[in-house]
Amino acid sequence: MAGLTGSRRRGGGAGWLAAAPLLVVTLIAFGIPTVVLVVGAFSVKGGGFGFENLSATMREPYIGALWSSVKLSAVVAILGAVLGAFLAQAVLTSRSGLLREAVLTASGVLANFGGVPLAFIWIATLGNSGVVTAALGLGSGVLYNFWGLALVYLYFSVPLMVLVIAPALDGLKPQWREAALNNGASTWQFWRHVGIPVLGPALLGGGVLLFGGAFAAYATAAAMVGASVPLVTLQIADALTGNVLIGYENIALALSLDMIVIALLVMAVYLPLQKRSSRWLA
DSSP states (O other), X not given: OXXXXXXXXXXXXHHHHHHHHHHHHHIIIIIHHHHHHHHHHHBOTTSSBOSHHHHHHTSTTHHHHHHHHHHHHHHHHXXXXXXXXXXXXXXXXXXXXXXXXXXXXXXXXXTTOOSHHHHHHHHHHHSTTOHHHHHHTOOSSSSSSHHHHHHHHHHHHHHHHHHXXXXXXXXXXXXXXXXXXXXTOOHHHHIIIIIXXXXXXXXXXXXXXXXXXXXXXXXXXXXXXXTSSOOHHHHHHHHHHTSSSSSOHHHHHHHHHHHHHHHHHHHHHHHHHHHHHHHHTO
């Protein structure tokens, strides 16, 4: 027994030693910037610390940009979760293995496609002089607004939802559906009383991931809509670069701290849901 305890202690020490390089990199890459951000967010002009910067983020134009980012992210999360779940279910229940592999592979690529290239594709398609805009005579203003940006964000959000929900859909045991149908339940009743409750944590968890991805996106919005759609990420960039006013760097750090708080709330929702989902679908 003593030898077993000693081997466990040695194994634990070796595990910590093996993880030490990763922990050091994590500390340097995330810990130091976070400390600098927090210190800068509470630093006020003239020296000292206070809540002036955080108070400023609760006034216009910053609070409006923060609220706009939250609304945009919520719309993208809801629509992306619904569309992604239906697409994943349709693909997984099809008899074509080639279709399944093709969709999952494409989803893995498109879920990581964003930034300026994504903005260019949509501008060339639905911009003021885009191919589809000219062909259908849509005029201007189709893409450069709140809903146009939401449409572009769905381009990578729906594939991400497919990747997230596909394992959960695979985990639905066929025996559950057979038992429900054998007991006289309809397909709708099965999904209402069995399928959706079991998939609920995975669906909500995927929606939370989509929310976080849309909330933190910057390059696509900056290249496509600029200041026409107020977003907190664009406000941070303007304050850091002095694009509008000079000397507002600490307010940018305070806005970043607001985003971190929201991201922590998002993860606080996502992790318990993911744990519950994995327990049901194990």
